[in-house]
Amino acid sequence: MKSITIIKPDDWHLHLRDGDLLEAVIFSSSHHFQRALVMPNLSPPITTVKMAEEYKNRICVANRSVLERIRPENINAFASFNPYMTLYLNSEMSSQELKRVSESPDVLAVKFYPAGATTNSTFGVSEFESYYRVFEQMEKLDIVLCVHGESINPEIDVFDREARFIEESFDPMTRRFPNLRVVFEHISTADAVNFVNDQNENVVASVTPQHLAYNRNNLLAGKLRPHKYCAPLLKKEADRSSLVHAVTADSNEKFFLGTDSAPHLIGEKESSCGCAGCFSAPYALAKYAEVFFAEGKLENLENFASLNGAKFYGLPINEEKLKLVQRNNIPKDFFMTEKGEKIVSFVHGETLDWQIVN
Ligand code: NCD
Ligand code: ZN
DSSP states (O other), X not given: OOEEEEEOOEEEEEXXXXXXXXXXXXXXXXXXXXXXXEOOOOSSOOOSHHHHHHHHHHHHHHHHHHHHXXXXXXXHHHHTOEEEEEEEOOTXXXXXXXXXXXXXXXXXXXXXOBTTSSXXXXXXXXXXXXXXXXXXXXXXXXOEEEEOOOOOOTTSOGGGHHHHHIIIIXXXXXXXXXXXXXXXXXXXXXXXXXXXXXXXXXXXXXXXXXHHHOOHHHHHSSSOOGGGOOSSOOOOHHHHHHHHHHHHOTTOOSEEEOOOBOOOOHHHHSSXXXXXXXXXXXXXXXXXXXXXXXXXXXXXXXXXXXXXXXXXXXXXXXXXXXXXXXXXXXXXXXXXXXXXXXXXXXXXXXXXXXXXXX
């Protein structure tokens, strides 16, 4: 049986939600990841360091209370899960708040959402350029900017929105602020891979398991699979293969793990007007391992999953390890909230090749 032991990974793009849903999904992350960067798109969004610290506290409390219930004998192994926080960029973001971000040990980045591009992003911004004042200050204070890079022009085809954003917004911005550290989140196209590779070391990208493991046929051909529906949409095979090539490359330092795990209740996914977001946290590492193995590059999984992101964020490398074995296993049909509401993962209906042992 093939197996691999790597430094325990971190998830640099994670939606944990709040309340019952947070309780239902937190162990899927704290079980496998040592740290995570938690996205701020709650309703209302997290816009201040104070709100972020309170949210962080709710996450840690939820993790502990779930562990007391399901792993009472082994709480300390998973209670050390450390969520780092982000603030939602908005027109009210003041210089004082940015100063607080730069001084906060808990808030690692500010997140830009184009208005209306995805779940809870109506609060976002329509003009990237209108934030140049903020970017200038972030560059000076060395605050990381995380970017959801999709055009929101309704005339642009949804499959072209990432490429269009690069051309119209991202490229001019990185020229103007070469020292701003930027994460191009959940990249989905060969255009994004090329863009990131062409930029200096301050521009990097996170990559999800769904964009590495699937193309748009897996979402749309023959039958519609709502649990594989996310923003940005899955793209063509050529895009997927460019992403795989980039993350598994021997010299890869610019691409790192960010699941973009984005749980929604089953009714919001299996719906006549369904939400974007893949619940990937519980099986993300299994899918990443599958992709790296298929490419003959399993030995590079650790760089992508456990080293590159920590280095970019200037954090120490984890001490713990995690072991994955290659064996067929059936993922759980669903996860559940206290009230009995279901959450279905993105691998529903599949047999997985890899499994975590811990
Ligand atoms: C995310 C969500 O549901 O919060 N959805 C998604 O499809 N990725 C929002 C986001 O990251 O775009
Ligand atoms: Zn996201």
